[in-house]
Amino acid sequence: MDSRFELYRSLAVRTPSKIVFLVMDGLGGLVHPDFGRSELEAARLPNLDALARESATGLSLPIGHGITPGSGPSHLALFGYDPLSYEVGRGLLSVLGIDLELRTGDVAARVNFCTVDDAGIIRDRRAGRIATTECARLCALLREIRIPGLEIQLQPEMDYRAALLIRGAGLDGRLSDSDPQREGFAPLPVSPKVEEATATADLLNAFLGAARERLRNESPANMILLRGFAQHQGFPSMRDTFALDPACIAAYPMYRGVSRLVGMKVLATGSTIEDEVKTLEQHWGEHDFFFFHVKKTDSAGEDGNFEGKVAVLEAVDALLPRLRALQPDVIVVTGDHSTPSALSAHSWHPVPVILWGRHCQPDSVTEFHERALQSGSLCGIHHVDLMPLAMANAFKFLKYGA
């Protein structure tokens, strides 16, 4: 275990104080050439500006200088987990979107629907890029397969891609892909990389045989390929590490999945930011840590939609008073990473952050945007350090040493 986690565990105490992490996905932006400003600079954010004036602020590094993170690692960092120590295999990241609690020992893989000919040779590794709806129909077919000793989850992702999760006693994820990565070859049997994985390989090959039967008369997707096997090693929970009773409010499955990895209770919620605020209000008395996730800042950034991102920022700002009315003890406002609409992609740039609490030592920053935040007192901080800082501000950490 990360040595910092041993420290946290020895210091964390349960108190009635409450922490909220308001995470706007892809929050950070850049000056956009067409607008001469960044999204945060363009947005009217009276409530966030006011909060910033009462807060310690800055720009925080999700993983490290120059690293553009995906949402999985960057959220783990926000929850205090160094993603380089707590690695999530690619197959596992794929299944985080399945609304299912991962358990230690579960094995996951990425799935491609493909087209094979009568001789079983792969002719199209992507089955003509079938639609997601077709992928969902075929996944439902394959979920009917029964293999004794194996619990099987199969969930469509996008187009011809799906995610597989298997659960059972004594599984071992050290397995080679069935995907030969080339057309003109037959799918490979799943092979154990170590002897201990032999039984798991046998179960998966039985599943693949049954899948071939079920898909025989389908077209163009009449077989599946498996790759990127990963076994969940189990993460320490936020409950154990931080003595918290944490809850997740997130409209998108991926973020609920990451939250489950660290032991959060996932609250059912609607798809709008206002739905999420209602969920927060309803469950306010039940938890002492809330991860509140806003997806659409990132979606707009990825679409290169400057004005769309501005609109989402303003919508969040407008709802901030309802969050403050609940009187949390500590509020952290930040993003998992930057998604500048000028780049239409995630980026490596550090992410705006506000840390508010009664004793947070406000700095000279008066506006919530990248340029102003460059002179904030938290500049140079890393995402993994926001969680202990929030814990301290909520008086949930004891003194270290005498």
Place this chain on the structure above:
Amino acid sequence: MDSRFELYRSLAVRTPSKIVFLVMDGLGGLVHPDFGRSELEAARLPNLDALARESATGLSLPIGHGITPGSGPSHLALFGYDPLSYEVGRGLLSVLGIDLELRTGDVAARVNFCTVDDAGIIRDRRAGRIATTECARLCALLREIRIPGLEIQLQPEMDYRAALLIRGAGLDGRLSDSDPQREGFAPLPVSPKVEEATATADLLNAFLGAARERLRNESPANMILLRGFAQHQGFPSMRDTFALDPACIAAYPMYRGVSRLVGMKVLATGSTIEDEVKTLEQHWGEHDFFFFHVKKTDSAGEDGNFEGKVAVLEAVDALLPRLRALQPDVIVVTGDHSTPSALSAHSWHPVPVILWGRHCQPDSVTEFHERALQSGSLCGIHHVDLMPLAMANAFKFLKYGA
């Protein structure tokens, strides 16, 4: 291997974009009591000031707070190699100045010419501090020695000091010094610290016997002492780690040596800064990473020559437009460490840095000197993080995780 290197290797992609590191040795300075300003404050630097205004800037720590680095470790840090993980033994640092590509398994040592009496007892460990020219003449004599199974390089450094490099099959560098570190004793035989090093010790003792013969009639330097044995373990190359095709433009051998350690191609160049710029222009099409080294900022600093250092800074500034005319995608301007002329020595102070690129997020700094840069957005960065940041800005890193 450093775990960050595994990450870099998994993210790095080859692209046509080009990165230039313009490294002014010993760049950082201090306010000089006789001038009331630092060298950078006194210098007229219109081109560097203009570049700073378009850039992310700050002061970068070469190794860590309070650590005054030599040029070896601080350059490794600039190239992204944590010098505490990628250690270069003292003997190896000495031979980096020999224009010879180090190979994995090579063994190096530091050499002192000394004076022994007729009974073989050391009377002067420094042979009266013989001149460097005399040292060079004696090195040439000793290079004629032939020991079967051993390729021998011997190169004068300064005064009575030289550097030895041996190459051969199955060498082992775990050897004790022949230098007893005191006068009044005979030189020691080189002894193996582990059994595997016995054969290497035998070869070196044969070389020392032959050296004694060759130097018998010389005066005052009639023997050599060896210390600081180190074996080159081989470093991962920048090509493997960063998917780059890197080149070095440096007039001084030591910097060419460090560049070779990390797999750069060393380009032949003249001794002036203008020669180096010409070399850059000539080879611009051939590489995607250029390390451009300016030595004389450091030399002037070491000499306590405030005005000399100012003049070198202005000369570099005047040539900057030619570098920019080549249209690099990313420019990093920095130094390996500080060499304030007020101290006439390397120092621990963080080093001015400019990171320029199309998406670098400029900050509020408008002038390129220590005081102005204290409010730059890169303050608190470490040298090892400049390389990944340059890679990201050149769009040479993929996203980490999904």
